Amino acid sequence: MxxxxxxxxxxxxxxxxxxxxxxxxxxxxxxxxxxxxxxxxxxxxxxxxxxxxxxxxxxxxxxxxxxxxxxxxxxxxxxxxxxxxxxxxxxxxxxxxxxxxxxxxxxxxxxxxxxxxxxxxxxxxxxxxxxxxxxxxxxxxxxxxxxxxxxxxxxxxxxxxxxxxxxxxxxxxxxxxxxxxxxxxxxxxxxxxxxxxxxxxxDFPGFALSIAMVGLLVYTVIEGPHRGWASISTLASFAGTMILFALFVKRELSTNEPxxxxxxxxxxxxxxxxxxxxxxxxxxxxxxxxxxxxxxxxxxxxxxxxxxxxxxxxxxxxxxxxxxxxxxxxxxxxxxxxxxxxxxxxxxxxxxxxxxxxxxxxxxxxxxxxxxxxxxxxxxxxxxxxxxxxxxxxxxxxxxxxxxxxxxxxxxxxxxxxxxxxxxxxxxLGELLANFKLPAEAVALAKESAGAGFAVAERAPTPEAAEAVRQAVSDxxxxxxxxxxxxxxxxxxxxxxxxxxxxxxxxxxxxx
Structure with a gap:
């Protein structure tokens, strides 16, 4: 330059x-x-x-x-x-x-x-x-x-x-x-x-460590609700992230071309x-x-x-x-x-x-x-x-x-x-749908996402039931x-x- x-x-x-x-x-x-x-x-x-x-x-x-x-x-x-x-x-x-x-x-x-x-x-x-x-x-x-x-x-x-x-x-x-x-x-x-x-x-080692560190952190946070925040796999992933972070910092401090x-x-x-x-x-x-x-x-x-x-x-x-x-x-x-x-x-x-x-x-x-x-x-x-x-x-x-x-x-x-x-x-949503007597498969699907919840509402047997499910999903x-x-x-x-x-x-x- x-x-x-x-x-x-x-x-x-x-x-x-x-x-x-x-x-x-x-x-x-x-x-x-x-x-x-x-x-x-x-x-x-x-x-x-x-x-x-x-x-x-x-x-x-x-x-x-x-x-x-x-x-x-x-x-x-x-x-x-x-x-x-x-x-x-x-x-x-x-x-x-x-x-x-x-x-x-x-x-x-x-x-x-x-x-x-x-x-x-x-x-x-x-x-x-x-x-x-x-x-x-x-x-x-x-x-x-x-x-x-x-x-x-x-x-x-x-x-x-x-x-x-x-x-x-x-x-x-x-x-x-x-x-x-x-x-x-x-x-x-x-x-x-x-x-x-x-x-x-x-710095190829630093490159690999940075990818692994950020990737593991984000993956752990996204999957936390499904695995459970206090589950062994979640806690192990957080610990792994900290280890990778420490290794990345150590690597970058130890090389002349980080x-x-x-x-x-x-x-x-x-x-x-x-x-x-x-x-x-x-x-x-x-x-x-x-x-x-x-x-x-x-x-x-x-x-x-x-x-x-x-x-x-x-x-x-x-x-x-x-x-x-x-x-x-x-x-x-x-x-x-x-x-x-x-x-x-x-x-x-x-x-x-x-x-x-x-x-x-x-x-x-x-x-x-x-x-x-x-x-x-x-x-x-x-x-x-x-x-x-x-x-x-x-x-x-x-x-x-x-x-x-x-x-x-x-x-x-x-x-x-x-x-x-x-x-x-x-x-x-599971709590709100408890009294609707919907099939367990339908409730499980509705709990996956709001989009799935509204799709389940569309398949309700009556217009009144559909509106009630939609309201539950919205709430x-x-x-x-x-x-x-x-x-x-x-x-x-x-x-x-x-x-x-x-x-x-x-x-x-x-x-x-």
């Missing part, structure tokens, strides 16, 4: 930004577009709550596991090449996912898509850091990058809802083909080449900002996993209507994100990030008190605006803090650290929120939904206190 930026690259920096945002948007949308399809997949593929979680998490899990390695590969061999190769793989696996015929095959295809996404995502932010050298412009660019991510949260469900309304469920993956081709062509023309002038070798130099986390600004991003995405992904099902199953919205009803989130995030990094420059990262996490907590508390018939144009929309505003106030300043603490030639690894915190946080958010929900939904859903929301609110509030305590307002040392 040259010290001085080529003037021609500088002149077209905003065009480069646009092309990178197209690639970024596609990758983030696909992390979330699947949420609006969950009820459809529950019906079409017979996916249980655990299966639905794995459909969401397989993409995010593989994505997270490979980010560090692929960020390093981009630094070593070139970030433009990483984006181009990643896009080709992503588009190819999208076609594969669109023709999946079972829950297991879709989970595998979604995981394969995560491989391509892991090549694309860290390279986008790394190139932005390389192209935008002025701190003020960099803050604006990171704000736009964060705004695109935030708006994708809503446009994913809207796009998915429109496609599901008019086409079969595989269309939510096929839509990636034209977008990916456009990103490939424009990227070949406009994106500049950049890489670390002094690259290091790949996958991730864990010593950088001694920097309070970097580590606290990374943790804040992870907490924000824990809350976000857990919320979106459940709210799409709330809109469709409980409120009865169509897939398209469900997506449209998340539009306020896109507006809130899109308006706040571009100015959030500049607010942090003026008032300090500590204050802005803490306010952001507090707002996310408030949003979850509000929707946690909502019922099945609560007015949308009231508490529901207010809660989404709080969540969107909070997310934007966290991501832009915290991302700028992470990237600002690392040298530009290590931008790929720095971006990967930022991205891993997002993806691991999001993956655990889905896993834990889904697990809390499943732990309460099934037993509550059980809200029981699990409320507790999952309050759990997320507690995590967000703890994150706000964490940021207030440990996140420095500004860099300790500012180089001239």
């Amino acid at each position: 040259n010290t001085q930026l080529d003037p021609k690259i500088h002149d077209r920096r905003w065009m480069i930004m646009l092309v990178l945002c197209i690639s970024l948007f596609m990758v983030v949308v696909d992390n979330l577009i699947i949420n609006v399809a969950l009820p459809t997949l529950s019906r079409e593929l017979g996916a249980s709550t655990s299966g639905l979680q794995w459909i969401v998490d397989s993409y995010a899990l593989v994505f997270a596991c490979l980010l560090l390695a692929f960020g390093g590969l981009g630094d070593r061999f070139g970030r433009k090449g990483a984006i181009q190769v990643g896009l080709i793989g992503f588009v190819g696996c999208s076609v594969w996912a669109s023709f999946a015929t079972s829950t297991s095959s879709l989970i595998i295809a979604r995981g394969a898509m995560g491989i391509g996404a892991a090549a694309v995502f860290p390279a986008t932010l790394a190139i932005i850091i390389d192209v935008f050298r002025d701190p003020i412009e960099r803050a604006k660019a990171i704000g736009i990058w964060s705004a695109v991510s935030g708006m994708a949260v809503a446009f994913g469900p809207i796009t998915g809802g429109f496609l599901l309304e008019h086409f079969y469920w595989g269309s939510v993956f096929l839509v990636n083909v034209p977008v990916g081709v456009i990103a490939l062509v424009l990227g070949a023309i406009f994106i500049p080449t950049s890489k670390d002038p002094n690259p290091h070798r790949m 996958l991730l130099d864990v010593r950088v986390f001694r920097n309070a600004r970097l580590s606290a900002a990374t943790g804040s991003i992870g907490i924000a995405f824990f809350v976000l992904f857990g919320f979106t996993f459940l709210v799409t099902q709330y809109f469709q199953f409980v409120r009865g919205y169509s897939t398209l209507s469900s997506g449209v009803h998340t539009l306020p989130f896109a507006i809130g995030a899109g308006v706040t994100a571009p100015i959030a990094a500049r607010l942090a420059l003026k008032f300090g990262t500590k204050r802005i990030v803490s306010i952001g996490l507090t707002n996310m907590s408030i949003g979850l508390i509000i929707i946690g008190f909502c019922g099945a018939q609560t007015a949308y144009w009231g508490p529901v929309i207010i809660s989404m605006l709080f969540l969107a505003n909070g997310l934007a106030l966290v991501t832009s300043p915290a991302t700028d803090a992470v990237m600002g603490e690392l040298p530009r030639e290590k931008a790929g690894v720095g971006s990967a650290v930022n991205d891993v915190s997002r993806e691991v946080g999001g993956t655990l958010g889905v896993a834990i929120s889904g697990s809390v929900f499943a732990s309460l939904y099934g037993p509550k 059980a859903f809200m029981h699990g939904f409320h507790t999952a929301c309050f759990t997320g609110a507690g995590v967000a509030l703890a994150g706000a206190l964490f940021a207030l305590k440990f996140l420095p307002a500004r860099r300790a040392v500012i180089s001239s």
